[in-house]
Amino acid sequence: MRQSTLFTKTRKEAPKDEVSKNAQLLIRAGYVHKEMAGVYSFLPLGLRVLNKIVEIIRQEMNTIGGQEMFMTALQDKTNWEKTNRWSDDVVDNWFKTKLKNDTELGLSFTHEEPLTALMSEYVKSYRDLPQYAYQFQTKFRNEARAKSGIMRGREFLMKDLYSFSKNTEEHDAFYERAKQAYINIFERAGIGSKTFVTFASGGSFSKFSHEFQAVTDAGEDLIYIDEEKKIAVNKEVLNDEVLKDLGIDRAKLVEKKAVEVGNIFSLGTKFSEPLGLVYQDENGQTQPVVMGSYGIGPGRLMGTIVEIFGDEKGIAWPESVAPFKIHLVYLPGKELKAKEYAERLYTELTQKGIEVLFDDRDARAGEKFADSDLIGIPYRVVVSDKTLESGKLEMKIRATGETKMLDEAALSAL
Ligand code: ATP
Ligand code: MG
Numbered sequence: 001m002r003q004s005t006l007f008t009k010t011r012k013e014a015p016k017d018e019v020s021k022n023a024q025l026l027i028r029a030g031y032v033h034k035e036m037a038g039v040y041s042f043l044p045l046g047l048r049v050l051n052k053i054v055e056i057i058r059q060e061m062n063t064i065g066g067q068e069m070f071m072t073a074l075q076d077k078t079n080w081e082k083t084n085r086w087s088d089d090v091v092d093n094w095f096k097t098k099l100k101n102d103t104e105l106g107l108s109f110t111h112e113e114p115l116t117a118l119m120s121e122y123v124k125s126y127r128d129l130p131q132y133a134y135q136f137q138t139k140f141r142n143e144a145r146a147k148s149g150i151m152r153g154r155e156f157l158m159k160d161l162y163s164f165s166k167n168t169e170e171h172d173a174f175y176e177r178a179k180q181a182y183i184n185i186f187e188r189a190g191i192g193s194k195t196f197v198t199f200a201s202g203g204s205f206s207k208f209s210h211e212f213q214a215v216t217d218a219g220e221d222l223i224y225i226d227e228e229k230k231i232a233v234n235k236e237v238l239n240d241e242v243l244k245d246l247g248i249d250r251a252k253l254v255e256k257k258a259v260e261v262g263n264i265f266s267l268g269t270k271f272s273e274p275l276g277l278v279y280q281d282e283n284g285q286t287q288p289v290v291m292g293s294y295g296i297g298p299g300r301l302m303g304t305i306v307e308i309f310g311d312e313k314g315i316a317w318p319e320s321v322a323p324f325k326i327h328l329v330y331l332p333g334k335e336l337k338a339k340e341y342a343e344r345l346y347t348e349l350t351q352k353g354i355e356v357l358f359d360d361r362d363a364r365a366g367e368k369f370a371d372s373d374l375i376g377i378p379y380r381v382v383v384s385d386k387t388l389e390s391g392k393l394e395m396k397i398r399a400t401g402e403t404k405m406l407d408e409a410a411l412s413a414l
Contacts, residue, residue, distance in 0.1 A: 001044075001324070002346075003359040006030070008043050010371045021218060022303035023149025025310050029374045031323075038146025038154035040299075045375070048323035050157070053298045054136055056188045056320065057159050060181040064174070066134045066161050071114060073138055075106035079113040082274045093141040095154075107140035112267070112293060115162050116275040123289060125280045126166055130174065134161035136298070148218065151259055151303035163292040166281070168268075171290045175266060178294050182212050182262050189301060190318025194308055195261065196232040198223050199246060205268030207245075208237065212296075213258035218307040221260055224253040232258075261301050267291040309399070315376030316399040324357040325414070327377035331365050333385035342383040345408065352412055373398070379414060381406075 008030030015034055018024050023040070026032045031046035042050055058068065080086035086106070088094055095107040108114070115133060123129060139158045146152055161178070165171040179197065186195040191214050198213040213223045213232060222235040226248050233242060233253070243250055269288040272278065277289045302321070309316045319325060326349065330342035339360075346358040357377055359368055365384075372380050380396045387394050392405040395414075 001357050003357055004361050010374055019147055020149035021310055022151060022306040025306055025315050029314060032150060038143055040150050045323045049302055049321055050298055052321045053189060053301055057185055057296055060185050061134050061161055064177045064181050066132045069133055070135050071111055071137055073108050075108050077104050077106060079117045083113055083271060093143060095140040095142055109139055109141045111160055112271045116271045116277050119164055120277040123279055126282055129164055129166045129279060130170055131164040132161060149303050150299045153299060156297055156299050159296045161294040165290045168290055171292055175292055178264055179210060186212060188320055190320055191305060191308055196225055198232040198234050199237060200234040201237050205270055206266040209263060209265040211260045212262035214261050214304045215256045215258045216307045217257050219257040219259035221258050222255060223258045224255055226252055259304050261304055262296040264294045265292060267293055314374030317376050319378045322378050324355040324377050326354060326356045327372050327380045328356050329359040329368050329372055329380060329382050331384035332362050338383050338385050338388055341388060
């Protein structure tokens with residue numbers, strides 16, 4: 001992509017009311033646009049990052065047998081009344097609306113109810129199970145505080161997978177595979193070393209749920225980490241009995257602020273019973289389906305990456321989620337040679353399938369470098385009269401600041 005054609009521009013300042021680092025940097029660099037508190041549009045650069053995160057998650061969900069679908073945001077209240085989750089006294093973050101004839105509708109904040117109801121039309125016998133369905137879908141939550149940028153949106157994308165199993169053994173086996181898939185996702189997204197499988201409250205059907213908590217001061221949760229075991233306990237469930245249960249020594253735990261980037265939950269028959277999701281077992285007996293839910297916010301993950309890898313100059317994306325791999329920066333000089341060289345290099349790299357953002361603008365070097373640091377593409381390659389003379393290309397690694405002199409072959413092989 002040619003930077004001269006991008007409609008977004010970098011900015012020196014973020015909106016005054018924006019207090020979170022992730023949104024400040026993402027807005028300044030032109031990744032997202034703030035519509036109002038907790039509501040952000042993804043701009044061309046931002047969508048590229050979001051899509052990379054989505055693709056990592058999609059691959060891991062497909063690997064464990066997930067079938068992708070896409071449900072509706074508009075919700076029929078009848079399903080939610082059956083589980084007692086329609087009332088605003090029970091669920092305080094609903095957005096609701098009405099049809100012209102006054103029928104009430106909800107905007108989905110999660111999808112257990114409609115998917116359980118939907119599955120009851122397809123699942124009849126033990127032969128129809130297990131099933132794993134997932135989607136990337138917009139959720140609406142009337143969050144009380146929306147001060148964490150894209151980490152806490154009032155409208156946000158969620159990957160939610162739901163598992164439907166015959167019994168708890170089948171459920172537990174899948175749950176472990178899902179846990180490993182989540183570990184893989186955060187590793188691939190570049191925050192593996194900062195992310196801890198965290199014991200959290202499990203609701204009425206299991207002792208614990210598992211949160212995936214990424215350590216950052218921008219986090220709103222407090223977790224207690226056992227570095228050796230690489231697990232953590234959320235403050236909300238920390239007590240002597242739990243520690244004993246998990247075989248964790250209180251003295252070894254380190255308190256850290258963290259953000260929940262993912263959450264997996266055993267649901268038992270909490271939804272299948274009220275919504276009538278049952279099947280006939282091998283003996284012809286009617287049994288309720290055993291369920292689990294598995295959520296990740298791709299936008300929250302993107303915001304978390306910025307919190308972790310953002311510095312005073314801007315963002316330093318991990319390569320796996322960066323909008324482009326190479327930022328090719330041409331510096332205008334006396335002659336046309338550098339421009340011609342950069343144009344040819346851009347074409348060749350692009351033809352090789354390498355993702356390049358080509359800064360072909362006629363702007364000052366200082367401005368171009370500041371923009372490049374802010375946008376945070378992993379490798380910056382400068383083409384100028386000076387580099388042409390040297391016969392080599394100067395490549396700078398955004399994350400470390402390290403520079404190297406390379407030839408074109410080495411650049412293509414990065
Ligand atoms: P929190 O406690 O942080 O509000 P939650 O426990 O309510 O989150 P879940 O219902 O478990 O969130 O949602 C699954 C995943 O969706 C979360 O792990 C998180 O990654 C993401 N998520 C939840 N709320 C938001 C939000 N407001 N904005 C962006 N992502 C979100
Ligand atoms: Mg949660």
